Amino acid sequence: MGDLPEKHELMEEAREALAKTLGPTEVLALALGAIVGWGCFMLPGITFLPNAGPLGTIIAFFIGAFFQCIVALGYSFLIKPYPVAGGAFVYAYAGFGSKGAFICGWALVLSYVCVIAANATAIILLVRFLLGESIQFGHLYTVLDWDIYLSEVGYITVILLVFGYMNFRGVDAASAVQVFLAFALTIGVLVLTIGTATAETASLDNLQPLFAENRSAIACVMMVLALTPWLYVGFDTIPQMAEEFSFSPGKARDLMLLSIICGAVIYALVTLCVAGLIPYKELLAANHDWATGWVANQIFGRWGGVALAVPVLAAILTGMNGFFMATTRLLFSMGRSKFLPGFFSEVHPKYNTAWKSVVFITALTLIVPWFGRPALDWIVATSSIGTALAYLFACLTARKYLLAHPELRESSWGKPVCTLGAITSLICIGLLMIPSSPVAINVPNWAMLFAWVALGAIFFLGKQQELLSIPHSTMRYLLFGKADQEVLFDTMEDDEDIV
Numbered sequence: 001m002g003d004l005p006e007k008h009e010l011m012e013e014a015r016e017a018l019a020k021t022l023g024p025t026e027v028l029a030l031a032l033g034a035i036v037g038w039g040c041f042m043l044p045g046i047t048f049l050p051n052a053g054p055l056g057t058i059i060a061f062f063i064g065a066f067f068q069c070i071v072a073l074g075y076s077f078l079i080k081p082y083p084v085a086g087g088a089f090v091y092a093y094a095g096f097g098s099k100g101a102f103i104c105g106w107a108l109v110l111s112y113v114c115v116i117a118a119n120a121t122a123i124i125l126l127v128r129f130l131l132g133e134s135i136q137f138g139h140l141y142t143v144l145d146w147d148i149y150l151s152e153v154g155y156i157t158v159i160l161l162v163f164g165y166m167n168f169r170g171v172d173a174a175s176a177v178q179v180f181l182a183f184a185l186t187i188g189v190l191v192l193t194i195g196t197a198t199a200e201t202a203s204l205d206n207l208q209p210l211f212a213e214n215r216s217a218i219a220c221v222m223m224v225l226a227l228t229p230w231l232y233v234g235f236d237t238i239p240q241m242a243e244e245f246s247f248s249p250g251k252a253r254d255l256m257l258l259s260i261i262c263g264a265v266i267y268a269l270v271t272l273c274v275a276g277l278i279p280y281k282e283l284l285a286a287n288h289d290w291a292t293g294w295v296a297n298q299i300f301g302r303w304g305g306v307a308l309a310v311p312v313l314a315a316i317l318t319g320m321n322g323f324f325m326a327t328t329r330l331l332f333s334m335g336r337s338k339f340l341p342g343f344f345s346e347v348h349p350k351y352n353t354a355w356k357s358v359v360f361i362t363a364l365t366l367i368v369p370w371f372g373r374p375a376l377d378w379i380v381a382t383s384s385i386g387t388a389l390a391y392l393f394a395c396l397t398a399r400k401y402l403l404a405h406p407e408l409r410e411s412s413w414g415k416p417v418c419t420l421g422a423i424t425s426l427i428c429i430g431l432l433m434i435p436s437s438p439v440a441i442n443v444p445n446w447a448m449l450f451a452w453v454a455l456g457a458i459f460f461l462g463k464q465q466e467l468l469s470i471p472h473s474t475m476r477y478l479l480f481g482k483a484d485q486e487v488l489f490d491t492m493e494d495d496e497d498i499v
Contacts, residue, residue: 033318034234035263040123055210056220064228065264076253086333087239095397111386164362265293305488395421
């Protein structure tokens with residue numbers, strides 16, 4: 001494992017730390033809000049039902065939830081020994097060293113930023129549904145038949161700046177807002193479900209055909225299943241916040257599993273509401289801008305869509321806020337351990353926040369409104385790849401940890417669970433990247449992916465000599481807070497990888 005660093009060496013590598021201020025309620029609200037984002041309300045009419053049909057979509061949701069629960073169990077084995085900010089990034093270092101850690105961390109940053117971007121763009125769809133053209137002015141240009149207006153760019157910019165400022169000020173304000181929004185989201189979904197179930201036109205017959213036409217049942221399920229790493233990625237925000245838990249890290253497992261299960265139920269309820277009010281094929285043929293809002297209007301009158309805007313806005317904002325918090329913690333951890341410039345790890349002296357990471361993420365997401373709705377399709381699949389890659393690293397590291405500790409009571413059943421989680425991740429990556437797959441990513445996705453990989457390579461090549469010069473004991477101190485923290489790889493091999 002390497003010798004312990006001398007005291008003066010640790011003094012040179014000052015380690016910033018985050019305060020333990022998050023309770024179980026805040027953490028659960030963070031994860032659930034991050035899982036149930038804009039996609040829950042926006043995608044039933046434009047992706048889920050057209051590609052998979054009602055039953056195909058529901059089956060995919062719960063199969064996906066099952067496999068994500070397996071992945072979450074893999075995470076739970078690692079939160080106890082590594083209760084620090086960074087999540088899968090620090091787990092990847094523990095299992096595979098510096099190169100694996102950087103690949104995993106950089107993939108997660110891509111995934112998280114994509115989710116923030118998708119939620120920000122979804123606000124434009126919501127406002128257009130509610131207000132139409134009344135606040136559209138200052139036409140700038142068109143991207144794939146989607147008009148970009150200065151007014152829309154303006155209010156999305158303001159919203160992003162507000163969330164950036166809120167996270168700059170501290171976790172207390174951000175987590176309090178998250179709890180309130182998660183509550184509003186849940187109540188809104190229950191009201192929509194009850195309203196649809198009691199509507200005169202609601203019928204199980206409206207769900208026919210159960211699977212999308214001109215596609216096999218298996219292909220229908222796969223179309224949505226491949227997206228479930230992205231749909232449920234919000235549970236991964238829990239390990240990212242582990243350093244700030246005010247409770248035992250052992251409780252994180254139950255919180256992750258509960259957030260995934262609740263997320264699957266909410267996704268299923270909203271999709272059934274959209275599909276069950278009238279024959280869903282008629283609904284899709286009408287080509288409504290927002291099918292879920294149209295359903296709410298039919299149930300509750302014109303103000304139904306306005307009322308539904310409350311939980312939808314809550315879903316969007318909880319997703320943005322949750323991933324703002326998670327992304328800044330990830331960048332903070334990568335900066336603290338020298339994988340990224342120290343800029344990202346600087347903690348504000350008054351607010352105890354990784355404020356420069358917050359500034360970076362805010363600036364990066366401000367690019368989003370300039371691309372409009374077409375960016376949504378580019379973002380979802382690209383984000384799924386980054387998420388599945390992080391899951392793969394976490395599951396493989398958890399398996400290594402259990403192999404190294406056969407005395408643990410979870411070891412006997414945990415190893416096959418981690419293996420299954422890793423296989424699941426590989427299948428999702430394959431479905432998205434193999435050209436013959438029904439859900440293979442398209443040219444804009446590949447362009448985004450290559451651009452992100454190239455940017456990551458620039459960062460890594462610029463840092464590799466510094467990483468090589470840091471003793472592994474010091475690296476463990478920076479990542480885990482303990483210079484003698486156990487790792488699961490040969491440190492000599494990691495030195496060779498960096499060279």
